[in-house]
Amino acid sequence: MEMTQRGHVLDDSWYLDYAAGTLGTEAQDVMMASHVELSDEARGRVAALEMLGGAMLDASDSGEAPLGFSVEDILRRAGDEPDAAVTAAAPVAAAPDADDSLCLPQALQDYLARTGTPVRWGFLGPGMRKAILWRGEHGERLWLLRARPGVAIPHHGHNGSELTLVLKGSFWDGDQEYRPGDVEEAHPGVEHDIRIGEGGECICLALTEGKLKFESPVLRAFQVFTGL
Known part of the structure; x- marks a missing residue:
């Protein structure tokens, strides 16, 4: 279901x-x-x-x-x-390694600056990079995804819940498009294919519980290196 x-x-x-x-x-x-x-x-x-x-x-x-x-x-x-609505908090000092091209919301910038968390990009797949910002006690992760236009994220499922917020660009899940400010919620049992929009690079903030589930043995082995 x-x-x-x-x-x-x-x-x-x-x-x-x-x-x-x-x-x-x-x-x-x-x-x-x-x-x-x-x-x-x-x-x-x-x-x-x-x-x-x-x-x-x-x-x-x-x-x-x-x-x-x-x-x-x-x-x-x-x-x-x-x-x-609640007024946004006053800006604080710039986050470590701040990059204006990321289009990060002020709330996220404030968190990165307050905690001293740098945005360090690592390889995730062809045309994709990720930056882990926070890890919870039970396998939760808050992280950024940066993907080139047209990139397809392989068919996958979920071991826990996942929230994906678009910060820049867009992505498609089936025939539904998600743009900046839109958020998609997925739960265990969901299997889907994600495709990045063609209009430009896409940056998303994701909050996930547990690792993604891939059918391909190659992709499952690759998870050892990506941590996702």
Whole structure:
């Protein structure tokens, strides 16, 4: 059964946890802050959930009955108030080895500068490079993918969840195109082929749990060197 989120935004639970500050890891915070920074729709969802949460608190404090509107109602209202989303944090010092061509969102730049994490590119495959930014205790990784136009990422599956946020360029998963600010979510059981768009180089921020699953023995052996 396919469990890929076939859209350019995530399930509302992600935005609710982000707005409430209850995401599980710093890497998830960075991923979501970058997504919200780049996506108008994501900012609208966060603003809607914050408005809904505030209204629910007001109703609770006043002893009124539960509110009679949904997140979708608030989303429509938030669309008229684009500045209602959380204001981005003030910029900090430049990240180590900063490269303006990467088009990194400010949230990610701030994280790299605060933690002193350099962006060090390593070979991933023909026309592709990767830079590991963070490793978790249970095989999680936050990393950057940099790929040339037209490159195809071989058919693969997933041992854990994967969030992929487009920072620059585009990629295709089947007949769905993902552009800057769009995020795709995949879970165990998903198998797909990714193709980089022809319009220019593509840079993505990915948060993965466990290693990818390849059918080819050659690619599985190659994972020893890529770490993915």
